[in-house]
Amino acid sequence: MPLEIRGQRRMHTHMPERAPDQAAGLRRMAGLSRPVKVIAVASGKGGVGKTSVSINLAVTMAQQNRKIMLLDADLGLANVDVLLGINARRNLSHVISGEATLEEVIVQGPAGLRIVPSSSGTKNMLNLSTAEQGGLIRAFSELQDDVEVMLVDIAAGISESVITFTRAAHEVVVVVCDEPASLTDAYALIKVLNRDHGIDRFHILANMTGNAHEGKALFDKLARVSQRFLDVTLGYMGAVPYDDYLRKAVQRQLAVVEAYPRSRSALAFRKMADRTDRWPPPQVATGRLEFFVERLIRSGGGAGEYLS
Numbered sequence: 001m002p003l004e005i006r007g008q009r010r011m012h013t014h015m016p017e018r019a020p021d022q023a024a025g026l027r028r029m030a031g032l033s034r035p036v037k038v039i040a041v042a043s044g045k046g047g048v049g050k051t052s053v054s055i056n057l058a059v060t061m062a063q064q065n066r067k068i069m070l071l072d073a074d075l076g077l078a079n080v081d082v083l084l085g086i087n088a089r090r091n092l093s094h095v096i097s098g099e100a101t102l103e104e105v106i107v108q109g110p111a112g113l114r115i116v117p118s119s120s121g122t123k124n125m126l127n128l129s130t131a132e133q134g135g136l137i138r139a140f141s142e143l144q145d146d147v148e149v150m151l152v153d154i155a156a157g158i159s160e161s162v163i164t165f166t167r168a169a170h171e172v173v174v175v176v177c178d179e180p181a182s183l184t185d186a187y188a189l190i191k192v193l194n195r196d197h198g199i200d201r202f203h204i205l206a207n208m209t210g211n212a213h214e215g216k217a218l219f220d221k222l223a224r225v226s227q228r229f230l231d232v233t234l235g236y237m238g239a240v241p242y243d244d245y246l247r248k249a250v251q252r253q254l255a256v257v258e259a260y261p262r263s264r265s266a267l268a269f270r271k272m273a274d275r276t277d278r279w280p281p282p283q284v285a286t287g288r289l290e291f292f293v294e295r296l297i298r299s300g301g302g303a304g305e306y307l308s
């Protein structure tokens, strides 16, 4: 049976501003940094709403005073900055080439969200020199205590970089919508990630749904075939309705949760952020950001072990 993952533990409580920082300092001194949860947002087909989902989940979590980072990993058509009206002068490629530090390329988004912009010129993570790899690992490790959750907006399709980023994440969200190509492409992605890369847990998010039942029906369809042919557990993350307010927000280059917080889509994003919060935290051993980068760089090795 497809299972909905209902972890009981809540990792983050709303503590006063200063408490987490003091705690972070102590943890750092003791060499015990809090694990960072890395969530990749994927889809088979393009244009189904990955970037909208990544942005709105990230802004919602940031609005809850949490330390959230959004990594734009759509190396072909980076568009987190476009959707949020941010004019990023520098991006991840400048960190890789050593021209800028990660702190220098991070831009502030709504509600204190921190964004690492990307660009079409950013090198594939698998093609970095040893020096570039080392620089990137160091850059991310220094952010460890400033991030609780890192959302990664990845490209559509099943390119090498899509596989790299999903393999390096702790949780993979697959966005689908009610179009035959969206479902078949999502299935193709899940199949490759499962069969060839050992990823066995996916969260399915239905976007642009027309009514209350459509999302669950889409999930059931995908779960049925996946269960039959693959060794995977799919969880239903919920649905975001088709919402003109989301389109209006895109036109205004704002997140809908910020521009129209009472819209139907904003409500759905808030529910989803709460659910995401209940996913079990990553194990400390896999929760360090430099390990995330290491997994990116060395994604040719054994598969899936970090998902356990």
Ligand SMILES: Nc1ncnc2c1ncn2[C@@H]1O[C@H](COP(=O)(O)OP(=O)(O)OP(=O)(O)O)[C@@H](O)[C@H]1O
Pocket: 043, 045, 046, 047, 048, 049, 050, 051, 052, 053, 074, 077, 155, 156, 207, 208, 209, 240, 241, 242, 243, 244, 246, 247, 250, 265
């Ligand atoms: N729930 C929704 N209701 C209405 N429109 C939506 C919704 N979600 C996304 N859209 C519209 O679809 C467009 C494409 O969304 P988005 O850019 O988030 O998709 P994507 O999967 O990231 O695309 P790409 O594959 O090109 O990266 C958005 O500009 C927005 O106008």
Ligand SMILES: [Mg+2]
Pocket: 050, 051, 052, 074, 079, 153
């Ligand atoms: Mg996108």
